[in-house]
Amino acid sequence: MTTSDRTAGGVRVRNLSKQFTSPTGEPLRVLDGVDIDVRPGEFVSIVGPSGCGKTTLLRIVQGLDEADSGEVLVDGQAPGDVATGFVFQRAALFPWRTVERNVSFGLDLRVLRSTANHPATRAGRRKRVADLLALTNLTDFADYYPTQISGGMQQRVNLARALAIQPSVLLMDEPFSALDAQTREKLQRDLQRVVAETRTTTLFITHDIREAVFQADRVFVMAARPGRFVEVFDIDEPHPRTAEFQQSDRLAETAREIWGLLHAKPAALTSTS
Ligand SMILES: Nc1ncnc2c1ncn2[C@@H]1O[C@H](COP(=O)(O)OP(=O)(O)O)[C@@H](O)[C@H]1O
Ligand SMILES: [Mg+2]
Known part of the structure; x- marks a missing residue:
């Protein structure tokens, strides 16, 4: 791969900030100084408390929402100029x-x-x-x-x-959260197979920490108010991930560690940022 196409299929977000106005007219800082680099072909999961800005971040990468400041490049181009695939909770077929x-x-x-x-x-x-x-x-x-x-x-x-x-990038926002547990685990494995085959760069948001670990090369953990990344976990395991990995102790251990971080006191979160 040449240096010039190093960002092909990648996502680069620099110092991204986004503010909304609350129903009472107060400014709401949703994202503040968010940085992320997703490598071409990489699978990145994002977990974080409800309302921390995950969907907002994904909408900005998709080009549906605009950031107030910062830089976003998808496959080296502005969001919206690039073909992105998206899968949300509801199939909307x-x-x-x-x-x-x-x-x-x-x-x-x-x-x-x-x-x-x-x-x-x-x-x-x-x-x-x-x-x-x-x-x-x-x-x-x-x-x-x-x-x-x-x-x-x-x-x-x-x-x-x-x-x-x-698409240059596949964006998934809690795609399996409406499904029963057994179907969800089956689809998690199906997605692994599909992604391993197509090598599509994927940004995957989920509430399910085990699912995040099962899928991803890296799991990014977000904190809320304002939303920002506080920790990254490398999941060193070849793709496609198997049912054996899905049930393994090492997956459970990593998931527990992330769970602990998400349920830590706010002070513990800010210390790592
Ligand atoms: N269009 C909007 N106008 C005002 N507030 C919004 C808008 N979209 C999202 N928010 C607020 O921004 C915060 C982050 O929302 P969201 O990105 O959906 O979080 P998450 O996906 O992590 O649950 C929430 O407090 C939400 O209420
Ligand atoms: Mg959301």
């Missing part, structure tokens, strides 16, 4: 489109926008969608409609749809 047509949605838009609706493009699109359906174990459900499949399957469709456009 198009109910009138089949599973296959939901996955192809972003590609269909691209073809509409370009002049190239020739057979080669159509064939390429069909192949990409077929590959993603296979990768997410949805091939047999290609012709089903969203209401005809389970919540876990809907989230797999959501993931396949997000990846169809080959």
Whole structure:
């Protein structure tokens, strides 16, 4: 890799600050001096107390919200100029489109926008969608409609749809939190397989500390008011992570350590920043 594409697919955030106005008109400092570097192909989990600004940070990286100050580069470009894939808690699939047509949605838009609706493009699109359906174990459900499949399957469709456009970065905000525990663990392993295969840079927000550790190369821990990173944990374990790792003592130990940090007194948190 040459020096010039060192940031390809990476995310760089420098000294980012964001303020909102509370309903009573008070200024609310949500993010303050946030720095993060996500390497190309890296999987980063972010955990932190409710309301600490995780979603706000993700929205800024996605280009939906603007920071008050600081620098954000996604794949070396301004957010919004780059294709990002996103998967949120609710799948928000198009109910009138089949599973296959939901996955192809972003590609269909691209073809509409370009002049190239020739057979080669159509064939390429069909192949990409077929590959993603296979990768997410949805091939047999290609012709089903969203209401005809389970919540876990809907989230797999959501993931396949997000990846169809080959995004520079995949942004996930508590994607599995509405699912039951067993489905969640299954999807965590599915996501590992998909990410290992596609090597997509991923920013993953979760309330579930074990899930954060299971997925990530690094877990970033946030503190609240104002939101900022207070600690980073390296998870030295090859991908794709396995069910064995999911149940392992070393995962549990790291998760406990992070839990302790999140439940520490505020003074303990500020001392590491
Ligand atoms: N558009 C907005 N206007 C005012 N306050 C907001 C807005 N969006 C988020 N907030 C506030 O910013 C803080 C951080 O929110 P959020 O980023 O959703 O936190 P998290 O995802 O970590 O739970 C919360 O106190 C929330 O109420
Ligand atoms: Mg949130």
